[in-house]
Amino acid sequence: MRASLRTKEEIKRIREAGRILAACHREIRKLLAPGISTLEIDAFVESYLKKHKATPEQKGYRGFPYATCASVNDVVCHGFPDSRQLQAGDLVTIDIVVNKDGWLADSGWSYAVGSAGPAGQYLLDKTHEALYAGINKAAAGMRTGDIGHAVQTVVEHAGLGIVAPLVGHGIGRKLHEPPDVPSIGSPRTGTLLRPGMVITIEPVVTLGETGAVFWEEDGWTVRTADGSLGAQFEHTVAILEDGPQILTD
Known part of the structure; x- marks a missing residue:
């Protein structure tokens, strides 16, 4: 399937959802x-x-039972919210x-x-930096591999996993649309970015260098294999003629 190309009016509608999300x-x-x-x-x-x-949108998606994904410490993605009280020093990712x-x-x-703490803050800072390095490559005429390469370069130079x-993905009418937007890649490879495309860029990074993970038996929760901390930063981004526009800032 090819990625959908959205009109200016359709991007405005996605932006409206993005404003609510950013405020939340x-x-x-x-x-x-x-x-x-x-x-x-x-x-x-x-x-x-x-x-x-x-x-x-994710509540009920493929049976997911909650309004958010809530991932704490070594859970890097798709964690189930629970009643455990968060402690000082915890890292928590809320995905909406x-x-x-x-x-x-x-x-x-x-x-x-x-x-x-120093290690956790370093992970947060570098993951945030990697997100924006990827966004800076989200321009018409570039490719998804350019985004992935930019993210990968920041993360690997930082000694993280x-x-x-x-991976990121297209979005608009459905939660996951083409194309996939990996956080690794080679320049000038992957899907060509065209004006009107709307994608997510969402590096998931670990304090451990390998980035290895496993899925728990619930089929959703993703944990680091070595028990190290994880972090994720994600924006929805529109590809416009004059460059990328973040729709969830």
Whole structure:
């Protein structure tokens, strides 16, 4: 399947979902403190989206039961919210997909509960840097391999690991649309980026150098194989004639 090319009006609709999502993340940042649980955050997100006449797209997606993916410490992706109280120093990633009037935006963000400590903060900083290195390559005429190469370069130079099986994707009407957007790659390879494409860029990075992970028996939860910390930063990005536009900032 080829990637959909969105009109300016359609991108505006995705942007509307993205604004709600970005505002929700800002509220989550205020809530995060030792003692809160990811289940409480999940309930807040569902209520927040309802107030803004939006819905959490991943709830019910392939049977996923929650409004958010909540991944703590060595869980790098697709974690289930639970009642465990977060502790100072924990890293938590909250990943949300907002559906506003049938248009979707997707953004995951990693947060420190209190202080992350030197190693945790280094992981957060470099993962954030890798995201924006990828976004800077998301221009018409470039390819998905250019994005992946930019992300990979930052991560590997930092001595960190990339979780290669977890990739970005097209988005708009459906949660996962073509093309895949890997966080590794070679320049000038992969899908050609064209004006009107809307994609997610979402490096998942580990403090351990290998980036090796395993899936738990629930079929969703992804953990680091070596027990090291993980982080993820993700934006939904539109490819425009004059460069990339972040729709979830």
